[in-house]
Structure formats: structure tokens, C-alpha cells
Amino acid sequence: MHTGIHNTSEIGRLQKVMLHRPGAELENLMPEYLERLLFDDIPYLKEAQREHDAFADCLRSQGVEVVYLTDLVLQSITDDAVRQELMFQFLTEANIQEPRLRESLERYLGDMDDRQLVETMMAGVRKSSLNSAGGAKLGDYLSAVETDYPFAIDPLPNLYFTRDPFATIGIGVSLHKMHTTTRNRETLFGKFIFEHHPTYRNAPKWYDRGERSSLEGGDILVLSPQVLAVGISQRTQEDSIDQLAETILAKSKTFKKVLAFNIPKTRSFMHLDTVFTMVDRDKFTVHPNILSSITVFVMELGKDGAMTITQEDGRLEDILKEHLELDNVTLIPCGQGSEIDAAREQWSDGSNTLAIAPGEVVVYSRNHVTNRSLEDAGVKIHVIPSAELSRGRGGPRCMSMPLVREDVTN
Numbered sequence: 347m348h349t350g351i352h353n354t355s356e357i358g359r360l361q362k363v364m365l366h367r368p369g370a371e372l373e374n375l376m377p378e379y380l381e382r383l384l385f386d387d388i389p390y391l392k393e394a395q396r397e398h399d400a401f402a403d404c405l406r407s408q409g410v411e412v413v414y415l416t417d418l419v420l421q422s423i424t425d426d427a428v429r430q431e432l433m434f435q436f437l438t439e440a441n442i443q444e445p446r447l448r449e450s451l452e453r454y455l456g457d458m459d460d461r462q463l464v465e466t467m468m469a470g471v472r473k474s475s476l477n478s479a480g481g482a483k484l485g486d487y488l489s490a491v492e493t494d495y496p497f498a499i500d501p502l503p504n505l506y507f508t509r510d511p512f513a514t515i516g517i518g519v520s521l522h523k524m525h526t527t528t529r530n531r532e533t534l535f536g537k538f539i540f541e542h543h544p545t546y547r548n549a550p551k552w553y554d555r556g557e558r559s560s561l562e563g564g565d566i567l568v569l570s571p572q573v574l575a576v577g578i579s580q581r582t583q584e585d586s587i588d589q590l591a592e593t594i595l596a597k598s599k600t601f602k603k604v605l606a607f608n609i610p611k612t613r614s615f616m617h618l619d620t621v622f623t624m625v626d627r628d629k630f631t632v633h634p635n636i637l638s639s640i641t642v643f644v645m646e647l648g649k650d651g652a653m654t655i656t657q658e659d660g661r662l663e664d665i666l667k668e669h670l671e672l673d674n675v676t677l678i679p680c681g682q683g684s685e686i687d688a689a690r691e692q693w694s695d696g697s698n699t700l701a702i703a704p705g706e707v708v709v710y711s712r713n714h715v716t717n718r719s720l721e722d723a724g725v726k727i728h729v730i731p732s733a734e735l736s737r738g739r740g741g742p743r744c745m746s747m748p749l750v751r752e753d754v755t756n
């Protein structure tokens with residue numbers, strides 16, 4: 347079946363990837379609301395875009411086809427009914443209930459062409475722009491009802507972390523219910539892509555955004571065509587993993603095991619891919635602090651179709667060796683084992699590499715200590731600028747969603 351998606355590993359040569367170039371949503375960040383919007387600082391947009399273009403150029407120069415989220419959403423607006431539905435659901439999920447405000451927003455957005463509409467949904471809507479467009483009546487309403495909150499609709503500043511709202515696994519997609527309200531609104535774009543985009547609408551769904559428990563793409567690692575790893579983290583709950591595992595193991599026809607990694611639930615370790623990524627057939631980056639606390643559960647379907655779960659007690663290297671059938675596994679510690687360098691570089695995603703081929707990864711320039719360890723371990727690195735992009739707490743893996751990778755051969 348052609349689904350537009352083929353992703354059977356973390357490291358197979360990357361052929362097609364989805365990115366989001368940061369846009370006006372970053373200029374709608376204010377210090378007061380950073381925490382709720384999951385930022386620790388405000389990136390300088392122009393510089394962030396320059397860095398992001400360097401990331402995209404780096405990928406293109408390695409033969410990767412880069413597609414952008416905005417374009418995929420635009421290509422999914424196949425007729426006017428889809429556009430109306432997108433706008434309707436967007437306003438509902440932005441929690442616009444007051445009928446007059448909703449009407450003004452419908453008028454404001456309704457006058458835009460498709461691209462402007464999608465970019466505005468992403469950027470958020472300032473009350474000031476509505477007032478000037480909507481006339482005195484709305485202005486009166488807004489100043490009377492909600493005095494000092496400056497947004498009619500919040501921005502979606504985390505969109506450039508395309509790894510999280512949905513994840514490609516095998517030939518299908520896992521569309522997520524996110525842990526936070528701010529990120530949950532992002533998944534609407536994925537819903538429309540996987541319902542309407544001519545290339546992607548047939549992709550099987552392994553998880554859906556209507557589920558009750560949260561699951562985020564940064565926790566999902568496709569270790570091999572048979573083995574999926576999922577983090578039990580601040581963002582991903584065990585119930586979601588039960589459900590994803592059952593569906594994948596029963597329906598994908600290829601996956602045989604899900605390894606659930608229990609990691610500490612903290613902001614800096616929000617997803618599994620902030621502490622652990624695969625860089626080669628037998629090499630992984632890891633944040634040294636998790637090695638003592640990580641536990642791994644192996645989930646498999648028994649002959650009767652019922653799930654069995656076993657807890658692994660050994661060292662991470664040995665667990666990976668066994669389940670990936672490898673002779674040797676090298677863990678490359680973030681920060682070359684120094685407690686200080688490890689903490690600093692992990693905070694700016696030193697362990698969050700994006701593999702573009704086995705043993706070849708994209709990394710942030712600022713994590714020079716970890717980058718040296720990768721080179722010492724024989725990994726080829728492609729270094730991208732990182733001063734502004736890293737302020738959102740995500741690295742090259744978080745900023746990319748592979749759509750097509752070549753299968754890994756031995």
C-alpha cells in the first residue's frame with residue numbers, strides 16, 4: 347500500500363523530511379506566558395530563521411527532500427468545505443466561545459487567502475489586530491470583558507519541533523494527544539494532512555488525537571523494522587504506550603517488540619529523545635545521568651494475541667544488544683562524561699541528534715564537547731548553528747519529522 351510514509355529505522359538514509367520554518371508565532375512570545383507556552387527564553391526570529399534555513403540547506407545538500415508543514419497543510423485544503431472545517435475546528439479548539447468574538451474572528455480569518463489563514467492560525471491573533479480589522483463594536487466588547495490579556499488566540503510557538511505532534515512509524519502514523527493544551531492545538535494540522543492530503547491520506551493511524559492519554563513524538567524511536575522504543579516520560583503516559591503497542595504489534599505486520607523506557611519526569615528530560623538517540627547501527631548518544639535510573643519494559647504479543655510485559659534489569663548496552671541482535675553496543679555519553687558539560691549540553695539538546703544515514707548525524711554547534719565524542723566514536727557530524735533555535739529546548743531531531751527513509755542494510 348502506498349501511504350507516502352516509509353520509516354523503518356532511526357538511521358536509514360533520510361530521503362524526505364518535514365520541517366517548520368519558525369514564523370511570526372515566535373514574535374508573539376511574551377515573558378509572562380513563556381512557561382505555559384513551553385519556552386525558557388524568546389528567540390530572535392530573524393536569526394532563528396537564518397539558523398533554520400541553514401538546517402534545511404544542510405539536509406538538502408545531503409540529498410534530503412525538505413517539505414514544510416505549512417505547505418502540506420495548504421495542499422490538504424483540497425476544497426472550500428475542508429477550509430471551512432479547518433477554520434471551524436481551529437476556533438473551537440482555541441476555545442473561542444463568546445459568539446461575537448467568534449464571529450469577528452471568522453470574518454477576520456475568512457477574508458484571508460489560504461496561506462495567510464494557515465500562517466495566522468500558527469502565529470496567533472493579537473486583539474489589537476482584530477480591533478483594527480473588526481471595528482469599534484468588538485473593541486468595546488474586548489475592553490469590557492477581558493482587560494489585559496493581549497491575545498484573542500494564543501500563538502503556537504512550538505511548531506518548529508515537528509517531531510512531536512505526530513510520528514511516522516513503518517508505513518503509518520501516530521497522531522498525538524499532547525500533554526499540554528498549547529501543543530495539543532498543533533495536532534489539528536496533522537489531522538487535516540492525514541485526512542485530506544493526496545499523498546498522505548491513506549496512511550494507517552496507530553494512535554489518534556482523540557485518545558485520552560498523552561503521547562508525544564519525541565518519545566517514539568524506531569530502532570529497527572521490528573523494534574520500537576517509547577519513553578514513559580513527563581509527556582507520554584503508560585496507558586498510551588499500552589494502546590500504541592497493542593495496535594502496532596497487532597496491525598503493522600512488521601513490529602514485534604515495543605521497548606518502553608521509563609525515564610525521569612522532568613522538564614529537561616521531557617522526552618526520551620532528549621536523553622537518548624540512535625546514531626548508527628550499534629551506537630547511541632545518551633545522557634549519563636539517566637543510566638542509573640532508566641528501566642526498560644519489553645512488550646510483546648503472545649501466541650494468544652495477549653500482551654506480555656517483562657522488565658529488564660541489565661545494563662542499557664546489554665538490553666539493546668539483546669533486542670536489536672547486535673554483537674556490540676557503544677553508548678556515547680553527552681558531555682564526554684563531565685558532569686558540568688553533560689548537564690549544560692543536554693539542556694541544549696546535546697543528545698538530540700538527527701541521523702541522516704547510519705553513522706551520520708546533524709548536531710548543534712554549541713554542543714562541542716559531545717560533538718567531539720561523536721567524532722571520536724567514528725560518527726560523521728554535520729554541524730548547524732544553534733544560538734537561537736536552542737532556546738525552545740529542542741535539537742535537530744525535535745525539529746524534523748522523517749517521512750521517508752531508506753531501509754538499513756547490513
Ligand SMILES: NC(=[NH2+])NCCC[C@H](N)C(=O)O
Nearest residue numbers: 384507564617738739740744
Ligand atoms: N522531541 C523533543 N524533544 N521536542 C522538544 C520540544 C520542546 C518544546 N518547547 C516543548 O516543550 O514541547
